[in-house]
Amino acid sequence: MIDLIFPDGSQRQYEDGATGRDVAASIAKSLEKRAVLIKLDGKLYDLDRALPSGGVFEILTRDAPEALDTIRHDASHVMAQAVQELFPGAQVTIGPAIEDGFYYDFARDTPFSLDDLAKIEQRMKEIVDRDEKIVREVWNRDEAIAHFKAIGEAYKAEIISDLPETEEISVYRQGAWKDLCLGPHLPSTKHVGKAFKLTKLAGAYWRGDHRNAQLQRIYGTAWASEADLEAYLTRVEEAEKRDHRKIGRAMDLFHLQEEAKGMIFWHPKGWTLFRTVENYIRRRLDAEGYQEVKTPQIMDRGLWDRSGHWEKFGANMFVCETPEGEELAVKPMNCPGHIQIFNVGQKSYRDLPLRLAEFGACHRYEPSGALHGIMRLRAFTQDDAHIFCREDQIEEETTKFVRLLNSVYSDFGVHLDSVKLALRPELRAGSDEVWDIAEDKLDRAARQAVNIKIDRLPGEGAFYGPKLEFHLRDAIGRTWQCGTLQLDFVLPERLDAEYTAEDGSKQRPVVLHRAVFGAVERFLGILIENHAGAFPLWLAPTQVVVATITSDADDYGMQVAQELRAAGLRVETDLRNEKINYKIREHSLAKAPVIAVVGRREAEEGKVALRRFGSDGQEILSLAQAAKTLALEALAPDVARRTTGAAAASPRDSVGAREAG
RNA sequence: GCCGGAUUAGCUCAGCUGGUAGAGCAGCGGUUUUGUAAACCGAAGGUCACGGGUUCGAGUCCUGUAUCCGGCACCA
Numbered sequence: 001m002i003d004l005i006f007p008d009g010s011q012r013q014y015e016d017g018a019t020g021r022d023v024a025a026s027i028a029k030s031l032e033k034r035a036v037l038i039k040l041d042g043k044l045y046d047l048d049r050a051l052p053s054g055g056v057f058e059i060l061t062r063d064a065p066e067a068l069d070t071i072r073h074d075a076s077h078v079m080a081q082a083v084q085e086l087f088p089g090a091q092v093t094i095g096p097a098i099e100d101g102f103y104y105d106f107a108r109d110t111p112f113s114l115d116d117l118a119k120i121e122q123r124m125k126e127i128v129d130r131d132e133k134i135v136r137e138v139w140n141r142d143e144a145i146a147h148f149k150a151i152g153e154a155y156k157a158e159i160i161s162d163l164p165e166t167e168e169i170s171v172y173r174q175g176a177w178k179d180l181c182l183g184p185h186l187p188s189t190k191h192v193g194k195a196f197k198l199t200k201l202a203g204a205y206w207r208g209d210h211r212n213a214q215l216q217r218i219y220g221t222a223w224a225s226e227a228d229l230e231a232y233l234t235r236v237e238e239a240e241k242r243d244h245r246k247i248g249r250a251m252d253l254f255h256l257q258e259e260a261k262g263m264i265f266w267h268p269k270g271w272t273l274f275r276t277v278e279n280y281i282r283r284r285l286d287a288e289g290y291q292e293v294k295t296p297q298i299m300d301r302g303l304w305d306r307s308g309h310w311e312k313f314g315a316n317m318f319v320c321e322t323p324e325g326e327e328l329a330v331k332p333m334n335c336p337g338h339i340q341i342f343n344v345g346q347k348s349y350r351d352l353p354l355r356l357a358e359f360g361a362c363h364r365y366e367p368s369g370a371l372h373g374i375m376r377l378r379a380f381t382q383d384d385a386h387i388f389c390r391e392d393q394i395e396e397e398t399t400k401f402v403r404l405l406n407s408v409y410s411d412f413g414v415h416l417d418s419v420k421l422a423l424r425p426e427l428r429a430g431s432d433e434v435w436d437i438a439e440d441k442l443d444r445a446a447r448q449a450v451n452i453k454i455d456r457l458p459g460e461g462a463f464y465g466p467k468l469e470f471h472l473r474d475a476i477g478r479t480w481q482c483g484t485l486q487l488d489f490v491l492p493e494r495l496d497a498e499y500t501a502e503d504g505s506k507q508r509p510v511v512l513h514r515a516v517f518g519a520v521e522r523f524l525g526i527l528i529e530n531h532a533g534a535f536p537l538w539l540a541p542t543q544v545v546v547a548t549i550t551s552d553a554d555d556y557g558m559q560v561a562q563e564l565r566a567a568g569l570r571v572e573t574d575l576r577n578e579k580i581n582y583k584i585r586e587h588s589l590a591k592a593p594v595i596a597v598v599g600r601r602e603a604e605e606g607k608v609a610l611r612r613f614g615s616d617g618q619e620i621l622s623l624a625q626a627a628k629t630l631a632l633e634a635l636a637p638d639v640a641r642r643t644t645g646a647a648a649a650s651p652r653d654s655v656g657a658r659e660a661g
Numbered sequence: 662g663c664c665g666g667a668u669u670a671g672c673u674c675a676g677c678u679g680g681u682a683g684a685g686c687a688g689c690g691g692u693u694u695u696g697u698a699a700a701c702c703g704a705a706g707g708u709c710a711c712g713g714g715u716u717c718g719a720g721u722c723c724u725g726u727a728u729c730c731g732g733c734a735c736c737a
Contacts, residue, residue, distance in 0.1 A: 103732095111664060202732030203664025210734045214663060217732070245730095249672080258710090258728050313737050333737085367662050368728090370735060462737060481736080550694045577694070585698035599696055611697065618697065 002054035020047040021187075024059050034061040036186045037070055044070065046136055046184045062191055063224050072097035074134070074185055074192045075124075075222040076104045081177040082123035083218070086116075092179060093155040093206065093215055099477070100232060101196075101221035105204055107155060112216050117198040120218070124196070131190035132175035136183060139169045148180070155206070156180050195229040196222035242475035244528040245373045251533055251590065253541070254374065262371045262378030264521060269541035272570065276539055277520060277527075278359060280636050281383050281408065284516075287638075288404055290357040290385055295337030297361060301327040307336040308494055312463070316365045334360035335488075335513060338386040339495045342509075347499035352509060353389035353397055359520070360384045373525060375480055380519040387512040388497065395441045397512055398468070398485060402449030405470060405483045405516045411637040412523075412539075414530050417473040419452055422460035429464055429490045438487050439466045464490035475529035482518040482526065487511075534591040534613055537634045540570070544630060545592045546608075547574040547583040549599030556603035560596060560623055567627040569634055588613065594630060 001013045004023065014023060020038035024031045024047070038045050041055035044066060060067050076095035083090050083106055095104030106112075112120075139147075141160065148157040160169060160180060172181045174189055186192060198220040206212035223229040240246075248254050253270030256263070266274060282292065298320070304310040309317070309332065318330040331337065338356045347354070360382045370376055387397050409416060421443055424435045446454055446468050461467055470483030488511040492498075501507045517523035527539070537543055544564055548557040554575045564571045572592075574583050580597060587595050597609040597618070608626045609618045621629065635643060 114666070200731055201665045204733045205663080208734075210663075214733075216664075219732075256729090261728070309737080316735090316737075364736085367735060369662060369664095369733080371729090376736075464737090486737095547697090549696055552694075579693095579695050579700065580697055581695085582699055583697085588698055595697080597697065601696080609697080616697075 002051055004051075004054055004057035007058050014051070017050045019050055020045060020059065023051075023057070027059075031059060031061075035059045036062050036191050037064075037067055037184055039066060044184045046134075047187045049136055049184070062186075062193070067186075068224055069097045070184060070186055071192060071224060072102040072222045074189070075196050075220060076102035077134075077172070077174065077179055077181070077185070078124045078127050078189055078192055079120060079198070079218060079220060080104045080106070080179060081127055081174060082120045084177065086119060086123055087112075089152075090216075091153055091155055094159070095179075101199070101219060103217050103219045105206075105215040105217045107206075107213065107215050111203075112201055112218065114201065117201065117218070121196075121198050125194055127175075128189050128192050128194055130175060131188050132177075133188045134185045135173045136185070137171045137173060139171050141165070141169050144169045144171070144180070192222070193224065195224065195226045196220055197229065197233070236476065239475040239477070242529045242532040243373075244375075244474075244525040247528050247533040248374070251541075253528070256374075261368070262366060262376075264374055264377065264379070270524075272541040273524060273535075273539060274520065276541075276636075277517075277524060278383075280411070280638065281516060282359075283636075283638055284404065284408060285355075285357050285383075285385065288355075288400070290355040292357045292359075293338065293341055294358060295334060295341070295360070296331070298328045298330050299336070301329055303336055303340075304329050306494060307339075307491060309333075309336065318363050318365055330363045331360070332362055332364045334358050334362070334382065334384045335386055335491055335511070336495060339491065339497050339511070342386075342388055342497050343495070347388075347497075347509075349390065349499055349501050349507070351388075352499060353387050353393050354509075355385055355387045357383075357385035374521045375474070375525045377519070377521055380521045383515050383517045383520055385514055387514065388492075388499075388509040389512065390507075391437075391510055394438070394487065394510060394512065395445045398442055398445035399449050401485055401512070401514050401516075402446055402468070406450060408516050409470075409472075409483075412527060412530075413536065414472055414526060416450065416452055416470060417479045418455055418471045419446060419450055420455045420457050420460075420469040420471065421446065422457045422462070422467045422469060424461050424466065425459050425463060427463055428461070434489060435466070438489070442466055442468050442485070442487065462486055462488075464488045472523075472526045474526060475532075480518075480522055480526065482523055483514075483516050484518055485512060485514040488513060532591075535593070537593045537630070538636045540591075540593045542572050542590075542592055543570045543634055544594045544596050545572050545574055545583075545587045546596045546598060547580065547587065549580045549597065551575070551577065552600050553598045553603045557598050560598055560608055563623055563627050564596070564630065567631040569627075569630055584611065596626065 002016060002018065003011055003013055005011050020035065021032060023038070024035040035047055037047055037060040039058040039060055040051065040053070045051070062071070073096065076097065080092050080095055083104070084092065087108060089108065091107040093105040093107060095102060145157050145160050148160065163169070170181065170183060171178050172183060172185050198218055200219045202217045202219065203214045204217040206215055221229065221232060223232060248270065251269060252267050253273065254264050254266045256265065285292065301310060301319070304314070304317070310329070313332060317332050320328050320330070322328065338358065341356060342354065361379065362382055363379050366376065366378050371378070389397055421439070423439055428435070443454065465487035467484060467486035469481045471479040472482045473479050492508045492511055497509055498506045499509055546557050546561045546564070548554055557573055557575055561571045561573045574587065576583070584595060591613055593613050595611045597611060602608055607620055607622055609620050610626060611618050
């Protein structure tokens with residue numbers, strides 16, 4: 001007998017071998033009809049599978065949030081079935097549920113075309129209408145391998161061969177089609193419903209390795225209801241409007257062109273934004289005891305050889321040769337340069353931690369397919385710094401950095417999506433003891449400073465040390481690594497950095513590579529998408545537009561602009577011979593934070609009518625009052641904290657505490 | 662780099678099975694002097710990404726290249 005505890009706390013006993021369906025039926029016939037899955041001690045099982053044990057038990061209907069992943073997973077199976085019916089010879093590989101949907105990877109010589117998607121979608125709907133029972137079977141391992149080989153499913157055979165000996169080989173059948181799968185699945189194809197849509201085609205390497213064959217991946221989205229699907233599609237459409245590439249063009253911030261792919265032409269407004277952000281972080285770094293430096297853009301190959309970059313990173317560096325035969329490389333990062341500065345003269349333990357910062361223009365030869373708007377470039381600016389410190393200072397410096405990062409993100413109104421700790425890779429420098437300490441220190445420091453789960457990424461660290469990655473999310477949900485902190489035991493050694501310790505001995509400092517934005521350009525891309533171009537006053541390239549009603553007010557309008565500029569604001573005038581409605585509309589669409597309307601009345605009274613973005617009311621102030629108010633509002637958050645003397649908001653609580661995403 | 666797709670006016674886009682390119686907005690010229698989200702009129706604007714091919718004829722079909730977009734790989 002098995003004991004089940006139901007959500008309401010009641011308990012009941014069932015015969016051994018009872019299935020979820022039996023249980024549902026014992027409660028109510030209507031429940032059995034609606035049931036699609038069961039949850040036993042937190043784990044999902046097929047409705048028709050014999051319960052493996054007793055425990056906390058719950059029957060899930062199709063609209064349960066936990067069922068959504070299974071709907072998506074089943075949608076991927078239905079898609080695979082449709083593909084194999086329509087395209088005999090296409091091999092199945094894997095097809096999981098993912099955020100918002102699913103995909104399935106097929107091995108097929110001829111790639112699918114977009115036209116195929118419509119056909120596959122149609123066939124999927126037919127399979128749903130067939131309402132084929134989904135049945136779980138357990139197979140013998142060797143027979144399963146032999147079987148899948150025999151029917152030409154080499155990938156499936158390979159997957160089974162790679163499963164641990166102890167693993168049960170489960171195969172799910174739906175009609176004449178079957179797939180090796182862990183499950184669980186819905187009782188029949190009908191339950192998948194039709195709220196799905198195939199969205200994109202892509203190549204994808206078998207097992208994520210580019211040395212392997214390239215498979216054909218089909219992505220789809222699936223939902224519990226048509227309404228959810230519609231809502232999702234609308235959401236995606238809305239998000240696409242916030243694309244930084246669109247806004248960048250519409251707001252005249254920057255452009256890119258063929259002759260300089262992966263590099264930005266910043267227009268005046270975009271560069272104003274860039275400078276505002278740069279000035280902000282410069283103030284923060286100054287206040288945190290960093291010292292800004294500037295190092296050469298191009299350096300001799302010899303230095304890159306010694307640093308190890310030539311060997312490890314050479315293929316991604318832009319190199320040039322001079323007529324005199326020198327081999328030079330454009331810097332892909334700033335570390336070797338900073339170490340050169342550290343190495344001049346003598347350093348004492350008293351100088352540590354020494355924090356050298358640089359807005360370093362880095363160039364990297366990125367594969368063409370990697371480029372993406374201003375998020376992934378070939379030329380970008382790191383808000384880079386290297387902290388030279390003793391081993392016992394690592395933790396404190398890391399904590400300080402993470403606190404700074406939190407505070408900065410909070411000031412910009414962006415929220416951490418995730419924090420990752422990349423751990424020792426297979427090929428690495430340094431002993432395991434050193435790695436133990438290093439990983440532990442980063443982990444502890446990060447946990448102390450952010451209130452968010454830290455994902456551990458085994459094997460993803462750099463060969464020279466573990467790293468912390470801080471990821472932000474763009475408009476359509478992709479995440480980008482922005483902030484980073486990397487421990488480095490190797491570079492100081494290779495470039496012979498040393499300091500004199502208290503006992504007079506020469507010691508190697510540890511280097512912390514760290515960046516808050518990562519790349520200023522990428523951070524700006526995130527910022528543009530997060531605000532959809534409607535920047536807070538302190539960031540807006542144009543803060544106030546002075547718009548006149550009639551030409552009578554032109555002189556006064558210019559005077560208003562002048563006074564606001566004198567108060568430190570970025571002001572434009574719109575004296576065009578257009579109706580005020582037209583001007584309001586245009587500047588509202590351009591997301592100007594403040595429109596100062598002036599007509600004859602304001603001119604006579606020495607006033608301005610302020611209209612703020614997102615509201616349709618107006619606020620009438622004297623010119624002097626307006627200048628004062630706006631100037632105060634336009635202060636950068638860090639300056640505002642200093643100026644008003646208010647206690648600095650505790651960013652530690654405000655970032656990270658927010659739910660990710 | 663790999664797979665799929667796109668590229669037509671400054672921008673957003675239309676252009677059926679091949680017959681010689683079109684709209685809206687913006688810009689320019691004029692009229693209008695206007696009170697909080699689009700005044701009116703006019704003229705102009707194109708090597709249809711670039712190269713090669715098929716054809717009497719190519720924006721449209723084939724092919725090569727470039728860039729961009731969606732993924733994959735990469736992101737030290």
